[in-house]
Amino acid sequence: MSEQPSSAVRGSDDPEYAANLKRATLAASVGSALEYYDFALYSLASALIFGKIFFPGLGDAAGTVASLATLAIGFLARPIGGLFFGTLGDKLGRKWVLMITIALMGGSSFLIGVLPTADQIGVWAPLLLVFLRICQGFGAGAEQAGATVLMAEYSPVRRRGFFSALPFVGIMLGTLLASVVFVGLGQVPQEALLSWVWRIPFLASILLIGVAVLIRLRLQESPTFVKLEKQEQVAHNPLGEVFRRSTPSVLRGIGLRMAENGGSYIYQTLAITYVSKLGVQTSVGPLAVAVGAILGLVTIPVSGALSDKYGRMRIYRIGALVQLALALVAWPLLSTGNAVVTVVVIAISYGVGVNIMLGAQCAALPELFGSRHRYIGVAVAREFSAIIAGGIAPFVGALLLGWFANSWIPLAVYVIVLTMITLVTTFFTPETRGRDLTLLGDALADSSQEIAARPAPQTSSFRDHHDTERPVAV
Missing domain, CATH: 1.20.1250.20 (MFS general substrate transporter like domains)
Structure with a gap:
């Protein structure tokens, strides 16, 4: 069934849907904030701290280089995580994969905060740091793709652009939070900073993890994936499908x-x-x-x-x-x-x-992307472009x-x-505004009839709540 306007399915008339939309927005936003907080925090620590406490035997310059190399390792792990969890997201559902990625990403950051240093356990310290950084990147590789897909599939059709953008405000909040941490750490004496103070921002990740997990536990699966399950159309091999067709x-x-x-x-x-x-x-x-x-x-x-x-x-x-x-x-x-x-x-x-x-x-x-391989499609596009353009x-x-x-x-x-x-x-x-996200094929394959059936844009995406239809799952 297409996402068509209907007074029976308007978001403003369905308290349960409105509550789930709010949970989806918060869950995705907190995940985005955690990802970029962790990224910026690890970047700071690798430049200023980790070389001294995890690679002290290499000297100051070489230790910094080795520390920054662990930062790069996280980028290499991201596309692998995107492929792995993106496939699971199209096979098992968006919600539970996002539960796993937030726990893996945030849990790795928390464990970095309790790692023994090289003075305490020798070579095992940098090895464990590298392992946790790989886990962090592995989880982050599908977190943003999952948040993007979840919000798009949950959002009211004619306000999808606005609602889908809200979780990415979390990126800005995470960056701001890390900037505040940068300023705070800069005021701490060097001896205290290297001994224990550096651990506090990493340990604080547990707070964001707790909030995100609690919200995501109460979140229902996205309407699009629910429809795929009910119609037994879930892809058995979404990775192969996306490379074959998309x-x-x-x-x-x-x-x-x-x-x-x-x-x-x-x-x-x-x-x-x-x-x-x-x-x-x-x-x-x-x-x-x-x-x-x-x-x-x-x-x-x-x-x-x-x-x-x-x-x-x-x-x-x-x-x-x-x-x-x-x-x-x-x-x-x-x-x-x-x-x-x-x-x-x-x-x-x-x-x-x-x-x-x-x-x-x-x-x-x-x-x-079509509904059967949307998660993996977005993950591949995001993570491989991140290497080529950003990394x-x-x-x-x-x-x-x-x-x-x-x-x-x-x-x-x-x-x-x-x-x-x-x-x-x-x-x-192709222009995709208002596209029916329950369609199995990609936007490139949309017929003229499917394009013509898309709902007209609203006068404003900020208002007109009464005239906004919700996505349909059945």
């Missing part, structure tokens, strides 16, 4: 992510590295990212709502054009080495340019800075190339 959709998903994910890492890491070489204080970079995260709290849901009214690809295209324009002025301004200019430029480039695309992407990626960005940027004597021009060209890939991709990606 490679064009996966490639479009990767193309859409190049500017968004690449831009995010470039402005959060590469731009900060660049300005630090110009003499800008190290505290300015985290401040700029924090301001950008605050802007993202508004930009993401607003662009998601606008995609409900004007279409996913139109808003995505606007975001790419904004990032393209910013790239032409941001890097010359950053090259001035002015602290105030650095904060403004990075905050706007990250908080506005990147996040306009993210807001439209939240609903667009799940809508690209290698600091490395490529460091090479460019070395090859071109710290010139800003190659960095600007790098951003422009990634953005052009996404901009071109938007013209080859």
